[in-house]
Amino acid sequence: MITALCVALGSMEFPACATLTNGGRFVKVLIVGAGATGGYFGLRLAQAGRDVTFLVRPKRAAALRERGLRLVGLGHEEVVTPQLVTAAELDTQYDVVLLSVKATGLSQAMDDLAPAIGPTTVIVPFLNGMAHLDLLNERFGKEAVLGGVVKVVTSLNADGDIVQSAPLATFELGEQEGGTSARTKELTALLDVPGYEFAVNHAIVPAMWHKWVFIASVGAVTCLMGGTVGEVVAAGGSSFSRAVVAEAAAVSAAAGFPVPDVTPIETAVTQAGSSLTSSLYRDMTAGHSTEGEQILGDLVDRALRHDLATPLLNAARLRLRVHEQQRA
Template structure:
């Protein structure tokens, strides 16, 4: 199976690097600056699961992309989706499968509109990654799961081929028959974790130490209500696990959104929080008579974006 990894950033570089080391047919679609980094230093991953140093990994830039691929692994920031689709459009044929690992849910509709619903799979990853100033990818925890599946949950011949291509490659490749449910649950977790740590500019442990547990639980409950309204109620055992992770005293957990804010770079505020607000039931809007937790974190994160844009203009 010929695999195109769109970008060689933290997520694409990590999973693409693992697949390369496992001998899979992988090509990275990169921009000129990243192409120069890869040519100069190779693909570098520092991970508790084993480091990777892959000199001069196979790569291509959008103007030279002139053939279709079997599988496209899409891991760009959600706000870069339109640019990414333009870049990899030439690689999409009638039988190409697009496996997106973006936050939120809106990208599924946009990918289906741009290409075809038949091209689009569901996907998510559970991993904490970052990049240092040199471009090296840093794996920050012990989890490296990539889940994927048909949006209708079917065990089709094509999804079984994807499972075979991703298996035994140094990460946990999970073929899921309820991938949309899992994507909604992850969105609730990301929206809560990113919303809290980003809005408060602090780790989970610092928020809890400041008596902020009530706000964490309120935000999680509001996100779970949106998921339930959409027909994907967060399962009780999953919600309990999320609550434990998001209220652990002393936890150093922060979202990648906060790290982006600390760097002064764009954030996925509209894709992670704004779209969650847009999808909530009308009865949930300001149900308490005051500012909801979702509205509160949305306001704080939009203020960051407004300041970033003003200072960079």
């Protein structure tokens, strides 16, 4: 009963909720970035009465103060008034840091969030690929960093609102070494709220690799062919798409994380009529900078270390490098 009231009213309006959200050592949450992904999960946490602050750039802070943090799409509109802080203002340590920035902005984000890291702070990254894990471990210590996998179909519109275009929303975290721990149980009490499916994954690093295989495959197919999955299939590209998946899965297997079943990924990239694209494709077609080196380039580099040939992934990487040169 109390839990339901907490979700409905928030901890500031119902004092008993303080016991639920403040009973453990994890209370204060800093979300680095309030974009389509970090903004979505942060909004859900704020709605559940969690003590959430967003670390954002001054321009984003101004927009959020004016409009609030808004979620639209799927026939609904929701808004919260977020707690905000900029890098110049950050002077408080937090219990949990959810890191939701593009991989291209990771270096700056680590500098910005450094004042928030205390001796027991836990960092959960939402980034794509795997290179960020090594960088975070080196900067803040492996003990402070968990693995994380989130899936949500959202984007930002021209007003800076979060647009959700499909109901999928999941959040998994886990210890890099696998298994269970007392802190992941405590984090469940803090982070498991309505609005998404939450789970502690006891094999989070393999899960991160397998997500990487998926996003690299979709990204390579759509960027290299210049269209949606459905358009590629309609042009006779199904065998090409399966070959891309095979290359990406081979790299994961060589690294020690074989994909148990590639069928769902193959199905995703060969579905007739599918409007599926990727963030790489959307950024490329919009003329924005992409995460091409972090998602495709790093995968190709790791393939070379294992003497694997990945001509299709390499071609997609080259396509995005040309895009970046054109932008410059």
